[in-house]
Amino acid sequence: APASPFPLEFLKISSEMLSGGLRDCLRIGRKALLNEVADNGRAILCVGGENGLLDTAAVLVPGLRADHADAHILETLCEPYETA
Numbered sequence: 001a002p003a004s005p006f007p008l009e010f011l012k013i014s015s016e017m018l019s020g021g022l023r024d025c026l027r028i029g030r031k032a033l034l035n036e037v038a039d040n041g042r043a044i045l046c047v048g049g050e051n052g053l054l055d056t057a058a059v060l061v062p063g064l065r066a067d068h069a070d071a072h073i074l075e076t077l078c079e080p081y082e083t084a
Contacts (some may be wrong), residue, residue, distance in 0.1 A: 001016055021056025024048030026071050029062030038062060043074055055080050 018026075025048040032038040032046075041061065049055040057077040063070030 019056065019079055020050035021048050022049065022073065022076065023057060023068075025056060026062070026068045026073075027058060029060050029071065030064065030066070030068070031060040033064060044062045045077075 011042050025046040029038065029044060032044065038044050043059050043061050045057065045059055046062075047054050047057045051058050056079045058073055058079075059075045059077065061072040061074065061083060063072070065071070
């Protein structure tokens with residue numbers, strides 16, 4: 001995956017602002033990459049969620065960094081809608 005044009009500090013802050021389901025998808029994608037289930041640099045479909053619910057689906061290119069700064073979310077297919 002190409003390097004992001006955004007500074008790493010911005011990416012770290014923005015990843016903290018993601019929903020729990022998207023963060024879970026990023027964690028699952030990283031685990032798939034580390035366990036050689038997914039190929040490096042290839043997009044995967046990932047399903048995740050919080051509290052035992054699988055309520056978020058995303059197409060992403062997983063990264064190896066624990067802070068997900070090198071991962072790329074290509075498309076969010078579904079995610080719960082929350083109102084404040």
